Amino acid sequence: MDSYTHPYTFSQRAQQLTSSTIREILKVTERPEIISFAGGLPAPKGFPIDVMQAAFNYVLENKGETALQYGPTEGYAPLRAWVAEDLKRVGADVSPDEVLIVSGSQQALDMLGKLFIDPGSKVLVEAPSYLGALQSFSLFEPKYVAVPTDEGGLVPEGLTDECTAGARFIYVLPNFQNPTGLTLDLARRKALVERCAAAQVPIIEDDPYGDLRYAGVALPGLLGLGRAAGATVIRLGTFSKVLAPGLRLGYIVAPKPIIAKLVQIKQATDLHTASLTQMAVYETVKDGFLTTHMPMVRELYKEQCGYMLEAMDQHFPATVSWTRPEGGMFIWVTLPAHIDGSKLLARAIEQNVAFVPGAPFFAGAHPQTNTMRLSFVTVSEAKIREGIAILGKLIKES
Amino acid sequence: MDSYTHPYTFSQRAQQLTSSTIREILKVTERPEIISFAGGLPAPKGFPIDVMQAAFNYVLENKGETALQYGPTEGYAPLRAWVAEDLKRVGADVSPDEVLIVSGSQQALDMLGKLFIDPGSKVLVEAPSYLGALQSFSLFEPKYVAVPTDEGGLVPEGLTDECTAGARFIYVLPNFQNPTGLTLDLARRKALVERCAAAQVPIIEDDPYGDLRYAGVALPGLLGLGRAAGATVIRLGTFSKVLAPGLRLGYIVAPKPIIAKLVQIKQATDLHTASLTQMAVYETVKDGFLTTHMPMVRELYKEQCGYMLEAMDQHFPATVSWTRPEGGMFIWVTLPAHIDGSKLLARAIEQNVAFVPGAPFFAGAHPQTNTMRLSFVTVSEAKIREGIAILGKLIKES
CATH class of the missing domain: 3.40.640.10 (Type I PLP-dependent aspartate aminotransferase-like (Major domain))
Structure with a gap:
């Protein structure tokens, strides 16, 4: 406690908030050497910066x-x-x-x-x-x-x-x-x-x-x-x-x-x-x-998804299964039952690869700990292939 | 209920939310003929539109x-x-x-x-x-x-x-x-x-x-x-x-x-x-x-406040008292004990003047119903004088 505070009482709901272990682990994903499949960030290439700038200018000039x-x-x-x-x-x-x-x-x-x-x-x-x-x-x-x-x-x-x-x-x-x-x-x-x-x-x-x-x-x-x-x-x-x-x-x-x-x-x-x-x-x-803009964004996401699915087909063992999305940003992976996603994450981070383990996504159900979520959106093709190869190797060794 | 809904249950806290009578009354303040001392809006004259536009442009161009x-x-x-x-x-x-x-x-x-x-x-x-x-x-x-x-x-x-x-x-x-x-x-x-x-x-x-x-x-x-x-x-x-x-x-x-x-x-x-x-x-x-911008804003607010205080000195009877703020946007008025602020509001609106009655600002205390809040910020000098004269007349008649 800082010198300039005295004891205080939080609400029940605030007391129940705990800093999650996963959030702490994932803080390392900000390091540039990490290949992160953990994020939920859209691809900045899809941001129409010029168009938005023109819109902000129009509004501030005419309706400021x-x-x-x-x-x-x-x-x-x-x-x-x-x-x-x-x-x-x-x-x-x-x-x-x-x-x-x-x-x-x-x-x-x-x-x-x-x-x-x-x-x-x-x-x-x-x-x-x-x-x-x-x-x-x-x-x-x-x-x-x-x-x-x-x-x-x-x-x-x-x-x-x-x-x-x-x-x-x-x-x-x-x-x-x-x-x-x-x-x-x-x-x-x-x-x-x-x-x-x-x-x-x-x-x-x-x-x-x-x-x-x-x-x-x-x-x-x-x-x-x-x-x-x-x-x-x-x-x-x-x-x-x-x-x-x-x-x-x-x-x-x-x-x-x-x-x-x-x-x-x-x-x-x-x-x-x-x-x-x-x-x-x-x-x-x-x-x-958006009718002209979205096809470009979709094409970008489709390519990225394709790179990851290809790499998974190549590097993941037959004991692993995963979804093949028709859109969006995420692939969901089910590992062999004996592999815990959060333990796999700890080992992956040692090799500079990150993802989100699946257990925290389960509420009101017994969590499936042998799962993980991979995002393919913001990582380059080469890094996707490199990161998936590392994950494949770690899974085979588990 | 619309045809496309069935019964549903809100939380206790949501059920306790009631549409306030005052909010309903104050909706009329959006009519252009109303002289509104009810708002809490800052003066748009104080918005540095050009400077903000330059800032948005700089950020979108360089850090989009x-x-x-x-x-x-x-x-x-x-x-x-x-x-x-x-x-x-x-x-x-x-x-x-x-x-x-x-x-x-x-x-x-x-x-x-x-x-x-x-x-x-x-x-x-x-x-x-x-x-x-x-x-x-x-x-x-x-x-x-x-x-x-x-x-x-x-x-x-x-x-x-x-x-x-x-x-x-x-x-x-x-x-x-x-x-x-x-x-x-x-x-x-x-x-x-x-x-x-x-x-x-x-x-x-x-x-x-x-x-x-x-x-x-x-x-x-x-x-x-x-x-x-x-x-x-x-x-x-x-x-x-x-x-x-x-x-x-x-x-x-x-x-x-x-x-x-x-x-x-x-x-x-x-x-x-x-x-x-x-x-x-x-x-x-x-x-x-802000060190160059704020003096201009302060001068604007000071003038506006001065117009209202002058008009109140001129038009309000001796049975009314009010605060003389050193800054900010609001003057608080205490009426004779027998005048209810919300009843005065109803009559004032008939004459196209609006303010916020004081009672809703009291929590955990017996509300002082003979009070009202006046904002002087966004109304022109002439309208301030006109509106305060109308309020003074209504108070004297009450």
Whole structure:
């Protein structure tokens, strides 16, 4: 303790926060000699820097006073309207006042935790699921229940009456899931929304990667399917993967009574999302920029994914299995049962290779410790091949 | 309920959120014919648009990939160092790793609620206090206890053993308080930090307006005084009033063990604050821009405040009293005991004048309903005189 403090008392939730061993280990991934498959960072090559610069200039030159002033908690009206229109692409028909702009998807998760979770509330999650969502929700002390999954992702038949009874919501990433890279097929999507409608369990559809599809056929989102089936669907979207994550800009789509509550929560959380950022992003996307920009980004991710899959085919032993994503940023690896992902990480780091072990992604389920998540996005082809070769050798020696 | 939803269950905290009558009434203040003294908006004339535009251009041209990528949760290191150095002006000696960058001060309040408040935790507040802080803290269901105040603001002698026992923290705005405009004098500041050190109650010092002093002599902040006295002080600062609020940029200064927990909370709350914004603000302020910019802003606020005080002297009856702020944005008015601020508001709106009635600013105390908060910042001189004349007439008729 510093000399200038005295004892103080943290909340229960803050006391439960512990510094994770994995986070400590992964701090070394910042060293330049490390080949890191651990990150969740988009490729900077995909950032349209010039276009964004022009947009910031336009806004500051023409609408500077509005862009630098406090703005409405709901968000910049033209951007809300753009999002509503854009959602037609995933088969949803929503109105602009069903859209709330937030400071990145992570903030949406925090706000939804505030909205739905009391201590002990049942929350349904995929196992494994996105670690950042689990961190956000956990601050509100839910009781997680894992929905059964298989090699096709979430199994809708697993949503039994016992499983869904009293659940505040189910949290699902239908496209190129983090961490598995798996995509829910159309039949499962339909079965999922129908079961949730019948069981009256709201669905939180988190879709940060949907626009990063580089193989297969695009599928309708849970929002449109769910509304048709009478389910309550809350959809989260972000500009992090289509423009740039450093902007911290995302949105929530929900029925109006839910948006109304979320607006009150957002006001207490950060008043509103930066006006300048919202206006500059609107200027960037309003005339269809993403339809020309995204094919380039998709091609980049497809290549990177291909390099890693090729290297894995070459270097990983037959006792290892992994997903083959149709989009997104991650490959999920299942090791032989006797290999613990976090122990493998410790040895890999000695050889300057890093990844995220799979266990922390499991909530409400027995963690599968023989798993790991690999990101292929920001590493060069040569380093991907070198890093995967090292991992293959370590696995064979284990 | 829309056709595409079924019943769902909100958390206790969300159920307790009610749409305030005042907020509904104040929606009319957006009509152009309304003379609004209700806002808390800084004057757009004070926004350095050209300078900010140059900064955004510099960052995007020279450091675009970093500015658009995910960044560290703690914030942009050069900006943290700038804040630490800048705090010498208020008599505090802090290191950059005691600074955490946040997405506006409102987010700091949310994070401190998460850090310190369990349901039923005792929290000490001035009565009246900043409404936005009460909204943030309330989501975590504290029990508010009001510290006695008088015409000099918070009365340190009111911090008795009974008052401080078990309190998680005390929340104080020492400079040009919102809503009263009052400033704690040096003797009270010293007595406050000494009592809090002895009682082991952390102090949250919120100082959004400190740089807006246009009369009197600057006083050392609670951070420096408190550290010297052995108190735990957490200081909140913002760029909203010295640059522009639409950026949503602020910071928390605290002892390292508290920063460490807040970093974990920030990660779950929104990962980090926008990299581009942090870098552009750093470029704007790093070479002393604020020392030339702030005198112009202060002069503007001083003039505006003067117009309102003059008009009040002219039009308000002797039965009304009000504060004479040395800085900031607000004047606090105490009406004759029989006049209810919210009833006066209803009549004022019929004559196209708006303000915020005082009662909602009181937590943990019997609200003084015969009060109102006036902001003089964004209204023209002529409209200030016209609006105050109307209020004076209404008060005399009441």
